[in-house]
Amino acid sequence: DSGVTQTPKHLITATGQRVTLRCSPRSGDLSVYWYQQSLDQGLQFLIQYYNGEERAKGNILERFSAQQFPDLHSELNLSSLELGDSALYFCASSVANGLSGANVLTFGAGSRLTVL
Amino acid sequence: AQTVTQSQPEMSVQEAETVTLSCTYDTSESNYYLFWYKQPPSRQMILVIRQEAYKQQNATENRFSVNFQKAAKSFSLKISDSQLGDTAMYFCAFMKHGSSGSRLTFGEGTQLTVNP
DSSP: OOSSSEESSOOOOOTTTOOOEEEEEOOOEEEEEEEEEEETEEEEEEEETTTTTTEOOOOOOEEEEEOOOTTEEEEEEOOOOOGGGOOOEEEEEEOOOOOSHHHHOOOOOOEEEEEO | EEEEOOSSSSSEETTTOOEEOEEEEEOOOOSEEEEEEEEEEOOEEEEEEETTTOOSSSSTTTEEEEEETTTEEEEEEEOSOOOGGGOOEEEEEEEEOOOOOOOEEOOOEEEEEEEO
């Protein structure tokens, strides 16, 4: 157990629908990151939050949004789902915000999303 | 933008032997960090080893060591005394040091199979 908790582990839904993925970081970690792993695009960085604020943004679609709450858990919202959104979505957490030092990311087990 | 390239999609090795996985990267940054993560069939992303670019000494973690060649922008992973449990997808990853967050840029991965 990495200490990063992601729910649900598996999710099957239909095109056009909206889902929410949830992540609880390791105790003491202030940063949360979201990554998408798909067969054709590999591991892609989506977004990072640090202590409730957006810190960095990657290749996140406009249909996707995320937030980090005061208790530091984070949610990734995926809307108007398409077949191509089927992927494994990872959350990772770290102590620091990236301003100094090697910021080691600890990953959760992932949420597998299947869009039919 | 940084890119990470792993030119070996698949590799295999006999148990107890040594194998080296290759990784090259492209960056104009001088301060950065490099990582190897493994992803076993469980899909969990697990940190194997990390290297700070300002350190000339190659990092080692038990049976895992790296050969970091900064000028050549090369970062290979050597696994000694390979074990069946080392069977996994291995990802090389780059992280820039600085104020823009701590995103990891991953390579395409190398699927390593350890044969009995």
